[in-house]
Amino acid sequence: MRVCIYGAGAGGGHFGARLAQAGHEVSLIARGPHLAAIKSGGLTLISGDEEIVTFPAATDDSSEPGHQDLVIVTVKATALASVAEGLKPLVGPETRVLFTQNGMPWWYPLGIDIEQRLPALPSFALSDAYLEAVRPEQILGGLIYSANEVREPGVVFNNSPGANRMDIGAIVPEHDGDAEPFREALRAAEIGSLPVNDIREAIWKKLLFNMSGSVIALATGNQSSIARRDPALGEVYLDLVNEGLAIAAAYGYRLNDELRPEEMLKKTLDHKPSLLQDFEQGRAMEIAEIVLAPLEFARAAGLNTPALRTIAAIVVRRAKDKGLFA
Ligand SMILES: NC(=O)C1=CN([C@@H]2O[C@H](COP(=O)(O)OP(=O)(O)OC[C@H]3O[C@@H](n4cnc5c(N)ncnc54)[C@H](OP(=O)(O)O)[C@@H]3O)[C@@H](O)[C@H]2O)C=CC1
Numbered sequence: 001m002r003v004c005i006y007g008a009g010a011g012g013g014h015f016g017a018r019l020a021q022a023g024h025e026v027s028l029i030a031r032g033p034h035l036a037a038i039k040s041g042g043l044t045l046i047s048g049d050e051e052i053v054t055f056p057a058a059t060d061d062s063s064e065p066g067h068q069d070l071v072i073v074t075v076k077a078t079a080l081a082s083v084a085e086g087l088k089p090l091v092g093p094e095t096r097v098l099f100t101q102n103g104m105p106w107w108y109p110l111g112i113d114i115e116q117r118l119p120a121l122p123s124f125a126l127s128d129a130y131l132e133a134v135r136p137e138q139i140l141g142g143l144i145y146s147a148n149e150v151r152e153p154g155v156v157f158n159n160s161p162g163a164n165r166m167d168i169g170a171i172v173p174e175h176d177g178d179a180e181p182f183r184e185a186l187r188a189a190e191i192g193s194l195p196v197n198d199i200r201e202a203i204w205k206k207l208l209f210n211m212s213g214s215v216i217a218l219a220t221g222n223q224s225s226i227a228r229r230d231p232a233l234g235e236v237y238l239d240l241v242n243e244g245l246a247i248a249a250a251y252g253y254r255l256n257d258e259l260r261p262e263e264m265l266k267k268t269l270d271h272k273p274s275l276l277q278d279f280e281q282g283r284a285m286e287i288a289e290i291v292l293a294p295l296e297f298a299r300a301a302g303l304n305t306p307a308l309r310t311i312a313a314i315v316v317r318r319a320k321d322k323g324l325f326a
């Protein structure tokens, strides 16, 4: 399988290394010192006791790799506007393009009839640029359940050994069968990949984890697990999850049977989520997609979500003060 990872940083680097190890023809689009290190010494993945070094093709020029079977776009949501044009040379009529960003995705309204009124999120306007490169039937959504960081240029550290998953599904439900060969390829490459009943439902499930644990981590500068170690924050966590469940339900996704707030709290990770990593390292932050999007969905549905509103105001202020969110 010809696979291009567009933005092979922490998550993309992990998947790229595993797919290359499994024998796929992998190309990485990267840049700067990370690209230079991969070109000279390969891409290293450290996960538990395992350290693998792979040598996929790597470039910052997306016109080099040619048409792919699968392009996995793993840039941050904040970089999506800048890569839409670069996607074009990688996409042929049969190519599938998988977007794996955390939070509310730009493609959410595409390819379905949505009865509920959606808020007009700025990211939804990205469809103008992306639909010049790819048809809705070619688009897959993905949810990363895996904790990674770039430790140094060329080296990806995985903080969830044995528990790495990427669930994927077609954004046009009738085309979901097209995702199955890619799920199989991921599984064969030691990345779990569960079928999704409905990719938008799966988006809400993951968003519930990020809008609670990741946002508390960001507000307090701690690992997500601070919510289970500090009872007062634990209460805020439960409020956030309950509000998230209410928002998802207002848009047709009743997740209460599957996602139990108390169980989620017990499983919060000893890991600084990517939202906090970005804050600490001074990188543009996915505030709009993870924090403000659910709040806007709540407002559009007429829901009062005081815990989310309060913590959103705090983290947005912190991000603005550091110049990481406008
Ligand atoms: N890290 C993780 O384990 C998880 C990440 N996610 C989600 O996955 C997405 C990616 O996160 P993550 O992997 O941490 O992000 P990273 O910043 O580590 O990786 C993105 C990479 O894309 C590169 N990039 C951006 N624009 C371009 C461009 N135009 N050309 C070439 N390279 C480019 C970045 O380079 P540069 O550094 O120079 O900007 C960076 O190396 C996010 O939405 C995140 O929320 C979800 C769950 C877990």
Ligand SMILES: CC(C)(CO)C(=O)C(=O)O
Pocket (backbone or CB within 6 Å): 102, 144, 145, 146, 147, 148, 210, 214, 269, 271, 272, 273, 274, 275
């Ligand atoms: C919490 C986690 C690691 C879940 O995979 C994540 O989504 C992130 O780091 O942004």
